[in-house]
Amino acid sequence: MIFKILLLLILIPISIFAVERPSVKHDIFLQGTDYELHVYRIYGKEAGTKGLIIGGIQGDEPGGYLSADMYVDSVIEKGDLIVVPRANFKSIILFNRGADGDMNRRFIDDKTQHEMDKVVEILKSLMGEVDFFLHLHDGSGFYDPKYVNKLRNPNRWGQSIIVDTDSITCNGKTIEMKSIALQVIKETNKKIKNDNYHFKYFNTDTDNPKTKYKDMKKTATYYALKNFCIPSYGLETSKNLPNDETKLRHKSYLIDEFLKIYGIKSKKLDIFLPKPILKSITLEIDNKTEEISNYSVLELNQNQKIKIEKISSNYYRGLSCDILGFNGLNDKDLYYIVRDDTTIRCKKDHITIGEIKIKVKKDEEVKKFLVSIDGKDEYLENGSSIRIKPGSNIVIGNFDNNSSIPVNLRGFLVEGATYNDGDDRNIKITISEKNLIKRFSKNNNGKEYEVIAGTLNNILGKFLLIIDNN
Numbered sequence: 355m356i357f358k359i360l361l362l363l364i365l366i367p368i369s370i371f372a373v374e375r376p377s378v379k380h381d382i383f384l385q386g387t388d389y390e391l392h393v394y395r396i397y398g399k400e401a402g403t404k405g406l407i408i409g410g411i412q413g414d415e416p417g418g419y420l421s422a423d424m425y426v427d428s429v430i431e432k433g434d435l436i437v438v439p440r441a442n443f444k445s446i447i448l449f450n451r452g453a454d455g456d457m458n459r460r461f462i463d464d465k466t467q468h469e470m471d472k473v474v475e476i477l478k479s480l481m482g483e484v485d486f487f488l489h490l491h492d493g494s495g496f497y498d499p500k501y502v503n504k505l506r507n508p509n510r511w512g513q514s515i516i517v518d519t520d521s522i523t524c525n526g527k528t529i530e531m532k533s534i535a536l537q538v539i540k541e542t543n544k545k546i547k548n549d550n551y552h553f554k555y556f557n558t559d560t561d562n563p564k565t566k567y568k569d570m571k572k573t574a575t576y577y578a579l580k581n582f583c584i585p586s587y588g589l590e591t592s593k594n595l596p597n598d599e600t601k602l603r604h605k606s607y608l609i610d611e612f613l614k615i616y617g618i619k620s621k622k623l624d625i626f627l628p629k630p631i632l633k634s635i636t637l638e639i640d641n642k643t644e645e646i647s648n649y650s651v652l653e654l655n656q657n658q659k660i661k662i663e664k665i666s667s668n669y670y671r672g673l674s675c676d677i678l679g680f681n682g683l684n685d686k687d688l689y690y691i692v693r694d695d696t697t698i699r700c701k702k703d704h705i706t707i708g709e710i711k712i713k714v715k716k717d718e719e720v721k722k723f724l725v726s727i728d729g730k731d732e733y734l735e736n737g738s739s740i741r742i743k744p745g746s747n748i749v750i751g752n753f754d755n756n757s758s759i760p761v762n763l764r765g766f767l768v769e770g771a772t773y774n775d776g777d778d779r780n781i782k783i784t785i786s787e788k789n790l791i792k793r794f795s796k797n798n799n800g801k802e803y804e805v806i807a808g809t810l811n812n813i814l815g816k817f818l819l820i821i822d823n824n
């Protein structure tokens with residue numbers, strides 16, 4: 355009995371904290387905003403070291419977010435990864451380094467000032483969950499400690515591993531970064547045939563008062579190193595590499611080597627970057643779901659309510675649709691009331707992959723009514739009123755050559771008819787209090803009756819008919 359209780363006490367906390375292995379946990383923050391943030395926790399088959407990979411903090415560095423994607427889809431034998439492929443979704447959609455300023459200069463102990471700082475706060479908290487941090491970037495040119503030429507010199511960042519210091523002692527332990535980065539570079543460069551693309555070690559010496567890189571104190575890697583005492587590296591592939599595939603290949607060489615050194619055994623998918631396409635979007639239209647294929651034109655009534663439920667593409671991440679003229683850039687999952695013609699423009703990252711046009715069915719306002727009173731034609735302005743003697747015969751005609759819009763004298767029922775079709779055009783109507791149903795008159799006065807064009811739900815024009823007893 356005592357043994358059983360002990361066993362229960364031991365098992366309960368384990369069952370609360372245990373994660374299913376292997377598994378992937380996907381959390382979405384700031385959903386339906388431009389800074390929507392997707393966080394993937396990939397738990398390996400066996401527990402071990404935990405690493406954090408962040409890409410896309412600057413929107414014009416596809417080598418970062420596209421290579422991070424590869425690790426979301428990886429299978430981990432041992433250890434865990436937290437992957438945030440697109441830290442700065444708004445800037446990625448706009449292919450802008452920082453649409454609202456540089457997010458990688460916001461890792462400061464400041465109160466949340468900008469919308470993007472909400473993302474920064476989440477990233478900071480993720481740093482507290484892991485043993486090491488890889489920050490993925492694309493840098494301009496090629497870093498070289500010596501000046502070689504305009505594109506290759508100490509002021510360039512591409513093809514380098516950046517650290518704030520060679521090593522640091524914190525929380526009673528010494529973190530070596532130089533030796534690990536050099537090992538990664540050595541192994542990576544063996545795989546790159548072109549010497550011009552070889553990686554170099556770049557220590558910004560951030561805490562040195564004489565450093566040229568004071569701004570690095572505001573970056574994610576510096577924050578993680580100083581606040582969480584974890585080894586943190588900036589992985590820069592060059593923006594000047596021939597294509598995104600090369601950036602991904604080089605970046606994955608680096609990442610794989612870091613994972614190996616830190617004891618994470620993982621298998622990722624091959625690099626595969628097909629041209630992104632939009633197949634369809636799924637819309638909720640007035641509570642019904644409809645799949646709309648790319649480049650179609652959707653006719654909707656004014657005031658219909660729509661919501662983008664699903665974006666179907668040959669990619670699963672980096673997708674957004676913007677209902678032009680509404681909200682921000684990322685309008686999935688938001689309700690939109692249709693007012694005017696618009697376009698739903700969909701993107702994979704910054705690449706436009708499709709458009710769906712929304713055309714609003716609009717009936718034109720009726721400006722003039724044609725009414726024949728005892729054989730004499732009269733044109734009545736929309737909103738006007740007319741006095742008619744009892745016993746007069748009137749015929750309401752078509753107007754504006756538009757025969758599709760009905761005109762209804764409210765309270766009049768064709769003699770002998772059992773059903774009112776709501777259209778009283780081209781019928782001789784003898785005006786008298788008897789021929790008109792009093793409860794339809796204005797204020798139930800039995801004198802004033804409305805003539806409306808269109809339907810009661812969609813009145814396109816009207817005039818007032820007043821029975822003139824004087």
Ligand SMILES: [Zn+2]
Nearest residue numbers: 412415491492
């Ligand atoms: Zn960058």
